[in-house]
Amino acid sequence: MAPQPHLIPSRSAKRAHYDKETIYPILDEALFCTISYVFDNKPFSIPTAFVRYENKLYIHGSVGSHFIWELEKGVPVCISVTLLDALVVAKSAFSHSVNYRSVVLFSNGVKIDEAKLKADVLEWLTNKIVPDSWDYLRPMKDNEVKKTTVIAFDIDEASAKVRTGMPNDEEEDKPLPIWSGIIPIETIRRDPQPDLLSQEIPLPKHLMPGKLIS
Template sequence: MTQTAPSKRTQVGRLPKRGDYSKETIHGILDAAFLCHVGFVVDGQPFVIPTGYGRDGEILYIHGSAASRMLRNLEKGVDACVTVTLLDGIVLARAAFHHSMNYRSVVMLGTATLVEDAETKREALRIISEQIVPGRWDDVRLPNDQELKATTVLAFPIDEASAKVRTGPPADDEEDYGLDIWAGVLPLSLQPGTLIPDPRLKSGIDVVPTYRVGLQ
């Protein structure tokens, strides 16, 4: 496990004991999800855009339409903040003030780089696809040259990042533990449902049973 020193920008200020700067924790959280939120500012106006991603080592790949305002600005080297959050439970305390949530989150700061090499771009798209639905990439028609041209892929470094994690039961004031009020944790998880076939699916095509959503 490698412990990275937090930068001044990623140092956890509020409840610092929940901060974690190890690559093991940061990578683990990133690998357990596939949806991030990208924050950036253009002409003084802040934007926060949700998008899918895939991790490869110390790089987070994001992609979208070449006409995307977010990607067009990020490829210029605009400072960005990328966040990923996994909600694990609602913490129900005896006092309203001490209600909380159990969560795992990562905050990354930096600038993105445009992926221009065609082979690297294809590989980045495979990584993103496999993070969302492992195994799907090998079963579909791969992007052609025109589709690649219409798609922008950016590489975001994971070298300035921090994780923040809360686990466990509520932390009530000592005098409240004797109250006749139920307290504990309501676990939450995002679970895939039953697949719904495309109405235009050809007959005789069965779903691949190994498909699973990349959620942990």
Template sequence: MERKTKRTTPSRMANQRAHYDDQQIYDILDEALFCTISYAENNEPFSIPQSFVRVGNYVYLHGSVGSHLMRMLSDGRSVCITVMLADELVIAKTAFHHSVNYRSVVIFAKGELLESQEEKYEAFKALTEKMVPNSWDYLKPMSKKEVDKTTGIRFSLEEASAKIRQGDPGHEEDEMDLPIWTGLIPIKPLRQKPVPDSHGAKIDLPEHLK
């Protein structure tokens, strides 16, 4: 299946903002910590936020074996997964031209259940290292029992597209001389200093968290 399909082609400004190459899509997915996964059940829509990780040409989700969401996703139904990174508020001379500089990815796929212990283990390791880099070897090793209690599902990136808006606000000719400030307001999230709980307060902060 080609990435550029009717479903992955934006209805507006597709030529300027849509991207289908691996690197654009991978970079956005690797930076984002969370996605939203949408699916239908009994003709009702559901849309659930979830942590995820990309490995190769797949995104991986995990959850408890008792999770209703995991059971729904593991039956091979079609889903839509979305990610958005908001970079800047775009401030124009009129509210009509206000916008947002963003990078987003939309994925259409069907879930594939991870069957082997090794594949589940590697997916959990990849997700842990994404959320807290260099932490896997520091933590207590994940046991077989813990792996067995967790469901892993992967989704192919074969039908996916990125949409990106970057740059300054747009203006109409008759607005150019108006004494109204225009520009960009950065809104990127930042990781801040870790805050220990009552147990962590007794232990020196490890290097990977500094």
């Protein structure tokens, strides 16, 4: 299927991808997205956690959040996700770049009212951010689900943009004795630090250090 015109970037269009095999892994690795919407003809953006399941992206928020009130109306949103992989250091500042994987998604939110799906989304979201943690935690209460709004977004109008590899220096710069290459960037989890209530509680297996996240 040909991408809609607003999904085609005006710059570096060869870095653009429209297939789910590229888009889904980026959405599954990133913990946070930035959601933009229009209010009173002006743009508003908010960072928030999200989880993908099948072809939908889900967010949650308080029933008292003005942001959530807007999104649950189904207004158009633009959801942006960016993973930074490396700084690309060229021989000239002009040829500097970054290696990244990003997704931009246009959609309209639909509020989820069905209690089972709401609870499922909260479980998926919790297990995405802290893998395998849901079954270990104190079970969710009905009134907690009621205090939470869950909104779904179809992933139909989406594009990914990906840069990998080394710098692309200008031909005339290539002989210069100036170091060029990449500086990989990683986002890592440090050792968990217990609060005062948990000094004597063994760290559960799923929280053992060493896992990488973005």
